[in-house]
Each structure stands twice: as structure tokens, then as C-alpha cells.
Amino acid sequence: METLVYDIGDxxxxxxxxxxxxxxxxxxxxHDELEVHEYDLRLTHRPSAEEIIDALGDPAQFREIVFCGFGESTLRLKELIKIAKLVKDRGGRVxxxxxxxxxxxxxxxxxxxxxxxxxxxxxxxxxxxxxxYIRHCEPSVKGSYQAMLDFLSLAPNYIGDITATAINGLEGVDIGACEELAKERGVKFRQRELNVVG
Ligand code: SF4
Known part of the structure; x- marks a missing residue:
């Protein structure tokens, strides 16, 4: 049974x-570790928006509905938007x-x-x-780092709550400098800790 939705905290x-x-x-x-907390996030197929919606429950019962799994949700933009709209219609936060x-x-x-x-x-x-960035994230698309920074600069024009994150404890990562880049773009910054998921 695949894990289409899972709960962390509230x-x-x-x-x-x-x-x-x-x-x-x-x-x-x-590293082929396919579990987060107690959940196995392996997917054997690409779930449709309808499958996710069926599994979602009442979004208003949760603090937030968070798109976050073992992949990048915006690669499935059409489905993401369909599900997010439904969450908003049902009184949830996305x-x-x-x-x-x-x-x-x-x-x-x-x-x-x-x-x-x-x-x-x-x-x-x-x-x-x-x-x-290249050393730790191995992007397959050229220009990824600059594109991510450009996205961060643009995002506050459209969405009210934007946070940039970086992981404390990764070799070569300067948390203070990352925070400064976030500040220059008018977005919040949150430091995450290595090996803590959620
Ligand atoms: S973006 Fe990086 S951390 Fe996130 S799921 Fe993909 S490989 Fe993992």
C-alpha cells in the first residue's frame, strides 16, 4: 500500500x-533510505490528483497541508494546483x-x-x-542555482509567506551567508539540521 498522504505533528x-x-x-x-519517520514513501506509480484527494481527509482539521515527499511536487504542477485549490476550497492552508x-x-x-x-x-x-550547491545537490539542469535565487526574488510578489532554508552541518555551507541572501530577497530564512526530516 503506497503512502499518498502522511502526518507529521499536526x-x-x-x-x-x-x-x-x-x-x-x-x-x-x-542513499536508498525510503522511509521518513515511520512512513515508506516509495511510489510505484504517479498518483493522480483524484487519488490524493480521496486520501486527503478534511484539510481544515490540520495546521497545514504540505506538499513534500521524496520528489519535487512542482514537477507535477497541474496535479499540485488541482489538489491545492481543493484544499483552499475546503478551508485548509497550503x-x-x-x-x-x-x-x-x-x-x-x-x-x-x-x-x-x-x-x-x-x-x-x-x-x-x-x-x-552543485557539490551537495548535483543539479541535472544547467543554471539551477541562479534559477532558484531568481525564483526566491520573484516569489514575494505573488505569495505572502516565503521561507528559504539551508542545512546546518553540511560541509562548506555558510548559514550566515545563506541567511543574508534570503534577507536581500525579502524572504524569511530557516536553518534546518542535518538528518532531521520534516
Ligand atoms: S530535491 Fe533533493 S532533498 Fe528534495 S527530494 Fe529531491 S533529491 Fe531529495
């Missing part, structure tokens, strides 16, 4: 995709945890499409420069 998480254009060295998936590469991969600014149905974005900045 939030419900949606496991929409197991694909990424990054291959982060710190990601459990990269957060998307993302690599910030949606505009690069979709080759257009998708923020206006997300604006109506996403309350918060949590963007993995991960590094204070491209060399450190």
Missing part, C-alpha cells in the same frame, strides 16, 4: 512525486516545500498560477554559492 503531508532534477547528497532517497526550480523546469513563471492556491512556499536554497 500537519498532513502529500507525497505527489518521487522525481527530482536534483540528487541531493543529504537526501535519504539518494504549503509547498520546493527546490525552487519550477520556473526553470516549466520554462515560464508559474508563480501567478500558484498564487491563488498556495499560502506558503519553503524553498531549499541549500548553499551560498553555485559551487557548494
Amino acid at each position: 500537519s498532513r503531508y502529500i507525497n505527489l512525486s518521487d522525481r527530482c532534477t536534483l540528487r541531493c547528497q543529504f537526501c535519504p532517497k539518494t 504549503r509547498v516545500n520546493t527546490d525552487g526550480l519550477a520556473n526553470l523546469v516549466n520554462k515560464r513563471n508559474v508563480l501567478p498560477e500558484l498564487a491563488g492556491c498556495v499560502d506558503a512556499l519553503c524553498v531549499s536554497m541549500n548553499a551560498q554559492n553555485e559551487a557548494v
Whole structure:
């Protein structure tokens, strides 16, 4: 039985995709660890929006509905937007945890499409420069680091609650410099700890 939705604390998480254009060295998936907390997030097929909606329950009962699994949810933009709209219609709050590469991969600014149905974005900045980013995230699409920074700059024009994150304890990552990049873009910053998922 696949885990389409799972709960951490008082939030419900949606496991929409197991694909990424990054291959982060710190990601459990990269090391074939397919469980987060007690949940096995392996997907054997790409779940439809309807399957997720059937599994979702009442979004208003949770602090947030969070798009975050073992892949990048914005690679399935159409489904993400359909589910997020339904969550909003049913009185829920939507957060998307993302690599910030949606505009690069979709080759257009998708923020206006997300604006109506996403309350918060949590963007993995991960590094204070491209060399450190490439070392830890191994992007498969050229220009990913700059595209992520551009996405962070644009995002506050469309969505009210934007947070950039970086992981404390990764070699070469300068948390203070990451925080500064976030500040320059008018977004919040949150430091995450290595090997703590959620
Ligand atoms: S973007 Fe997220 S899910 Fe994808 S490899 Fe990196 S940490 Fe893992």
C-alpha cells in the first residue's frame, strides 16, 4: 500500500512525486533510505490528483497541508494546483516545500498560477554559492542555482509567506551567508539540521 498522504505533528503531508532534477547528497532517497519517520514513501506509480484527494481527509482539521515527499511536487504542477485549490476550497492552508526550480523546469513563471492556491512556499536554497550547491545537490539542469535565487526574488510578489532554508552541518555551507541572501530577497530564512526530516 503506497503512502499518498502522511502526518507529521499536526500537519498532513502529500507525497505527489518521487522525481527530482536534483540528487541531493543529504537526501535519504539518494542513499536508498525510503522511509521518513515511520512512513515508506516509495511510489510505484504517479498518483493522480483524484487519488490524493480521496486520501486527503478534511484539510481544515490540520495546521497545514504540505506538499513534500521524496520528489519535487512542482514537477507535477497541474496535479499540485488541482489538489491545492481543493484544499483552499475546503478551508485548509497550503504549503509547498520546493527546490525552487519550477520556473526553470516549466520554462515560464508559474508563480501567478500558484498564487491563488498556495499560502506558503519553503524553498531549499541549500548553499551560498553555485559551487557548494552543485557539490551537495548535483543539479541535472544547467543554471539551477541562479534559477532558484531568481525564483526566491520573484516569489514575494505573488505569495505572502516565503521561507528559504539551508542545512546546518553540511560541509562548506555558510548559514550566515545563506541567511543574508534570503534577507536581500525579502524572504524569511530557516536553518534546518542535518538528518532531521520534516
Ligand atoms: S530535491 Fe528534495 S527530494 Fe529531491 S533529491 Fe533533493 S532533498 Fe531529495
